[in-house]
Amino acid sequence: MYKLTAAHRTLPFDTMVRVTNLSNGKSTTVRITDRGPFVENRIIDLSLAAAREIDLVVPGVAPVRVEVLGDVDPTEGFFTVQVGAFRDRGNAERLRDRLNPTYSPIFIQQYDAPEGTYYRVRVGKISGEDAARQFAEQLRLRESFTPFVTRLDPEMPTGGIR
Secondary structure (H helix, E strand, O other): OOOOOOOOOOOOOOOEEEEOOOOOEEEEEEEEOOOOOOOOOOOEEOOOOOOOOOOOEEEEOEEEEEEEEEEOOOOEEEEEEEEEOOOOOHHHHHHHHOOOOOOEEEEEEEEEEOOEEEEEEEEEEEOOOOHHHHHHHHHHHHOOOEEEEEEOOOOOOOOOOO
């Protein structure tokens, strides 16, 4: 919260990015240390320290430009598609069980948020962000989900909660 960090759905951990508030032109450089935001139409969540640097604390949300610094290809690696998040573990397990005959792998990731525990249902281990976005679109069309792509981090289990 007090360091210059941010959360991004797909950029690799430890990637350095410059974030510019397009409303006022102020910039800050942050390190990606977490996943998120899990809100549609938002691309990055800044720590309090980073938000202060570019005057985003009061408005909370503003149009920004995100520039990757260094020699990082953000589209390489493995990605997955989140198709649901539930407060009730049973609902997450039922969705996993419904999708299991058609899609693989499917896993449930437990996330302890300040407002309580969520169970995120994720589908696939896909090489490359473009392929993952295509798969997300297929899931949207076939299953009527509102899916989004997120990086499959090395420490994240592909087996999930049983």
